[in-house]
Amino acid sequence: MRRVAGLSTELADVTEVEYRQLRLERVVLVGVWTTGTIVDAENSLTELAALAETAGSQVLEGLIQRRQQPDAATFIGRGKVDELRAAVESSGADTVICDGELSPSQLRNLEQRTKVKVIDRTALILDIFAQHAKSKEGKAQVELAQLQYLVPxxxxxxxxxxxxxxxxxxxxxxxxxxxxxxxxxxxxxxxxIHTRISKLKREIAEMKTVRETKRADRRRKSVPAVAIAGYTNAGKSSLLNQLTGAGVLVQDALFATLDTTTRRDTTRDGREFTLSDTVGFVRHLPHQLVEAFRSTLEEVAQADLVLHVVDGAHPDPEEQVRAVREVLAEVGAERIPELLVVNKVDAAAQETLLRLKHDWPEAIFVSARSGVGLDELRLAIEERLPRPAIELLLLVPYDRGELVDRIHRKGEVLESVHAEGGTRLRARVDAELAAELAPFALTGEEWIKVGTLG
Structure with a gap:
């Protein structure tokens, strides 16, 4: 036997970026424009291109057809299918991605006519989620969504x-x-598949119980919760890092964050609260994903305040806000107080910022990258955090300094003076802390007397 040189397929060490370039699929995008303007249709296809590139594809061409509704058999009209096949053959593409969710028959018919693999927007988003899931819960949620999509x-x-x-x-x-x-x-x-789906649902339910236990513990300790929500790649993780120094991975990519990260922070007057970074949303977010990630998205529904982050440099920020609010309503978070935060002001056009400031006068305009507007944002968060319900007049002995510290962390100190016999405080606290402080509570007359002595 003789060794034939040059046939080894062993790969040398390559970086992740080089590896992704090696396996790039060559794709042609196709969309159906049914409502709105041509700008809306082009923005949707541009977003599909960004999704395709995030998944590891090279976009070669994009086609849009104007129709009242997608064709029941092939999604696009029969004549357009021939044009699509010609585009696939001329460009050497190996995949077609449709900007919509296709029925099984539409998938089959398009594959038979184009002779290449066909996937839809939902399958593409599921693939991106599968690539980015890191935690056990995230992987289970993505697999559940994929199987629910696959069954029909x-x-x-x-x-x-x-x-x-x-x-x-x-x-x-x-x-x-x-x-x-x-x-x-x-x-x-x-x-x-149904057996696996049942198992995954049980596992996710168990993880949800752990999450709810932690959430209940925070509520019992009266720690207000702030959830950061928004469109994918709007800069939510960057904002969390700037506000808390969390060190969360930041990438200029869609759906870089799938696993919820929660960090503690304090207001300037010492009150504690939590900030949670959540999965990004996108228009037409697959129903399977909303269902699978419901336990994670409930972090938003259980919050005291939602920081709704908007990409100010995006061509259509208003549509981003509409899509996010649609998903928030789906998980029961539409009634949570919302603070709109327009991010990336350093990259946005001035005319866009002027329009948004007119349309959203209550919004805070920031740049997580440069730090512009972050002090104003912190102040806005502090003003909107729920305040403890019970107001007390107190004289806390100097040897009980730990109680004064807890009042600062868990409550709101309205007045603090060092007096004879202890620290004289007027503060708002929750019911649990109020019960502990009862032995040190003062009446109005005692409060005035202690102040006179001080």
Missing amino acids: RLRGWGEALSRQAGGSASGSGGGVGLRGPGETKLETDRRR
């Missing part, structure tokens, strides 16, 4: 496998090579 799209695996017969060789369905377990390959796949 399972197709048969050929004539023989679809006609297996169970039991004895005798009978009309029997015969050599055709005796099977009593169910088709397709049915076996469906049963296994």
Whole structure:
């Protein structure tokens, strides 16, 4: 035997970026414009291109068709299918990505006509989520969403496998090579997927219990919760890092954050609160993902305040806000007080900022990268945090300094003076702390007397 040189397929060490370049799929995008303006349709296809590139694809071309509604058989019209196939052949593309969710028959018909792989927007987003999921909960949520998407799209695996017969060789369905377990390959796949879905739902429910326990503990300790929500790549993680020094991974990529990160912070007057970075949203976010990530998104629904971060440099920030509020309503967070935060002001056009300031007068305009507006944002957060309900007049002995510290951290100190016999305080606290402070509470007359002595 003789060794043939030059046939080794062993890869040298490569960086992640080089590896992604090696495996880039060449894709053609196609969209159907049914409502809105042509600018809306082009923005949607531009976002699809960004999603495709995030997933590891090279976008070669994009096609848009004006129709009243997508074609029931092929998503785009029959003539447009021929044009799409010509674009695929001329560009050498190996994948077509459609800007919408396709039915199983539309997927099958388009693949048969174009002779390349066809996926839809939902499958693309699911693929990005699968690449970015890091925690056990995140991976389980993504897998659940993928399986729920896959079930109605399972197709048969050929004539023989679809006609297996169970039991004895005798009978009309029997015969050599055709005796099977009593169910088709397709049915076996469906049963296994449903079993896996049930298992994943149980695991996610257990993780949800842990999350709820932590959340209940924070509520019991009266720690206000602030959730950072917004469109994907709006700069939520950068904002969390700037406000708390959390050190969360920041990337200029869609859906870089899938796992909720929670950090503690304090106001200038010493009150504690938590800040949570959550998964980004996108227009037409797949229903399967909203359901699978419901336990994570409930972090927003249970918050005392939502920081709704908007990308001020995006071509259509108003549409981003609409899409985010749509998802927030779906998880029951539409009634939570909202503070709109327009980020990336250093990269936005001045005319855009003037328009947004006119449309959203209550919004705070910041740049997480340069730090512009962050002091104003911190002040706005402090003003909107819920305040403790019970106001007390107190004289806390000097040897109980830890109580004064807790009042500063858990409550709101309205007045503090060092007096004879202890620290004289007027403060708002929650019911639990108020019960502990009861022995040191003063009446109005005692409060005035202690002040006179001080």
